[in-house]
Amino acid sequence: MNPHFEHIPLPPAHTIAAAAVATVVAIGVAGGVTILFQSRGEPFAELAAAERACAQHTSASAQRDCMQRWVAARAASHVAKR
Numbered sequence: 560m561n562p563h564f565e566h567i568p569l570p571p572a573h574t575i576a577a578a579a580v581a582t583v584v585a586i587g588v589a590g591g592v593t594i595l596f597q598s599r600g601e602p603f604a605e606l607a608a609a610e611r612a613c614a615q616h617t618s619a620s621a622q623r624d625c626m627q628r629w630v631a632a633r634a635a636s637h638v639a640k641r
Contacts, residue, residue, distance in 0.1 A: 605630055 606626070613625035 605633060609633075 609626040609629040610622075612629050613622050616622040616625050
């Protein structure tokens with residue numbers, strides 16, 4: 560074995576191509592994460608609205624039941640509008 564390895568630099572075209580591919584992958588991952596968060600944001604907004612609408616209930620089970628009925632009623636009206 561030769562313990563003295565020499566570093567052979569890559570041609571500039573390879574470096575530019577690797578940087579371009581890395582940029583495309585990074586933009587794709589960032590775009591995918593952004594789309595995922597945006598598509599998942601609406602149900603959380605509905606749950607927050609249901610929690611505000613059912614704030615008068617003192618027990619956790621009554622509040623949970625109220626929230627489930629509120630979300631179901633809202634989903635039914637949303638489907639009926641289509």
